Amino acid sequence: MAEGGNWGHLSALVLARGGSKGIPLKNIKELAGRPLIGWVLRAAVDCGGFDSVWVSTDNDEIAAVALQFGAKVHHRCPEVSKDTTSSLETIQEFLISHPEVDIVGNIQATSPCLHPDTLKRVIEMIRKDGYDSVFSVVRHHLFRWSDVKRTGEETKPENFNPARRPRRQDWSGELYENGSFYFATKELIRQGKLQGGKVAYYEMNPEHSVDIDIDIDWPIAEQRVKRYGYYGKGDPKVVKLLVCNLDGCLTDGRVYVNQNHELMSYSLRDLDGIQMLQRKHVEVRFLSERKISAALLDTLKLPCRVETKVSNKRSLVERWMAELGLSSWEQVAYMGCGYSDVECLKLAGTGGVPADACVEAKMTDNFVCKCNGGGGAIQEFAEHIEQSKESRKRKFGNEKQP
Template sequence: MADGERKRHLCALVLARGGSKGIPLKNIKDLAGRPLIGWVLRAARDCGGFDSVWVSTDSDDIEKVAREYGAQVHRRSPEVSKDTTSSLDTVMEFMEHHPEVDIVANIQATSPCLHPETLKKVIEMMCRDGYDSVFSVVRHHLFRWTDVSKAGGLTKPLNFNPDRRPRRQDWDGELYENGSFYFATKELLSQGKLQGGKIAYYEMKPEHSVDIDVDIDWPIAEQRVKRYGYYGKGNPKVVKLLVCNLDGCLTDGRVYVSLNHDLLSYSLRDMDGIRMLQRKNVEVRLISERTLSSALLDSLKLPCRVEPDVSNKRETVEQWMAELGLSSWEQVAYMGCSYSDLECLKLAGTSGVPSDACVEAKMTDCMVCKYPGGCGAIQEFAEYIEHSKESKKRKFCNNQES
């Protein structure tokens, strides 16, 4: 930058209208323990390359969440808050009120797997390489055919020869916009364009290319976010506490009743998994909705604390978190199998369910074990936690070295 030349103001802008018809207030609906918009705001904030981070909204509720995540708020007018309003119109209205901005990064609120490193690289393309616009794409290997659903007739291939169908490894595939972000200069926007001039794309990793359009996408997105999402500058996230539902995870969910007392059975493999994590300084605790006698608990000879007769599992886990000095659910791993576990499964940074868990529990989780409850599922999940922990450490160390 020449002497006396003003540094260009680079702004991240997230459009978050409150009147979504598909999912009401979708932008602040909880996704894996965090408001949806919070995922991209944290990525934008932590990338360190933006002079300001803004949310354009017409909603008091969204404004409150945006400010909690460190964003400034632009209250958009009713004219650009309609179902028919385009993103370009909303961005241009923002620019009219903020003439100090030279480059806008229009970031999609519904792209929760966006990472700061991606944004840093695109900022370099705009500021160092002088592009007028850069947008995100993802590579797909999809065979396309002509649409004959209305006119009838015979369909034809569009991007391949059926007589010589390429193998995936022999074909580069095609690039598709995924809508995660659109960077553009003020000059380009003044022409009524989000894309144009000296233009380039940024290819995102498939695992980071997640978009939520309809409610059915939500459980899929939760799984992807827990595995591939950005959890803050503290990455890699390290599990400090594992909580398991005793009924249906440690046991197979059955109770053997005699005249005098109940009997439970569990797998010694699960005990090995618990002890392995304890040796790695992970606190392990079991939780149960049932009233368990002290005599029964003593007879089980479990190597960890058990809390019976729990009516509110979230409340109990958060009490344990406070006791252990844990500030975030991201440091908690939770294994459940029943409807009462759903809230904790969604909140935990790492979640698992046995293979015979209820369908709703499976839908919220990033790992479904191949073993059922009482038959080694906890050991399998413990090994998954340890493997993820070590792989994240290696990745973090490699990033530090590079």
């Protein structure tokens, strides 16, 4: 160990037991198009500061996902795979099998908004500043009251004076552990501690402080990770494919019918938006649940591929992704308006809905156009895609995107 710092073997360790009472196989359930554990593993691998990255698990499916995201697998023993086993006991068991490890960065699998920059700073605190343990906290501005156990007992304020309630801007708030990570030396862990010695906290940004425990946490986490999650080096969240629901996005959702013909209309502004993206080398395709005649499709004169009578939109989009050599939904933009579009809107790296989309589609926390379907919404979404691309160029530079 060098003076003023800890320079031993530093391992990232993610504990991922197969059994979960709240959500079965929670650790590899898809969150915004990626297995939950994949979000933290990518951050740990890409931060570049760990000597090794491990997943401790008792489940073969979780082990396979861990390997896929660049981690090594520690197959934990049954004695530390029980509901009653503590994280500390599981880490101690890991260290027995891996004596080369001197410092453990225990990262919570259910903290999907963790970023490499956060981990880099914590590693500096361990390596250069000489801390023996560092843990994550988040700041809350919450007024606490005493817990009342008996009927008639009076509750009392614990951290403020009700007669002088502070304004948020006049109060620094309080720090709470959020469980995202605990770094500690092997010596502390052997003593049964994750916090001790020269100890410090790392305050995470509130938007990055996300935890998933039960089902109702999932949709909130999904919205947060799509906005604040880490998508990888060079930001692979660059659009290569735009898929739109023809009915209600390109059109206004209405069909005009007479005795012999079925008619639809769309805005030429949307056609301009499609062609603008195509000039930027974005593949544009449409799908529809309805059976639309080839004659009607010919009259629309759309400059892109259209597939109709689609019963499984996700399956079709993933087939198109495979055709185009796209490895991730993060490279897909999806525009939908109905209930059957919700799954794809949640998976897509960039999503959009017309102003008159159904409530559930809007609640996927994607870009909501000012225009209605059939009235310029696709052009508006296309401009949003291009503006986002220019913004990412300014952020990441002009490096070649994967």
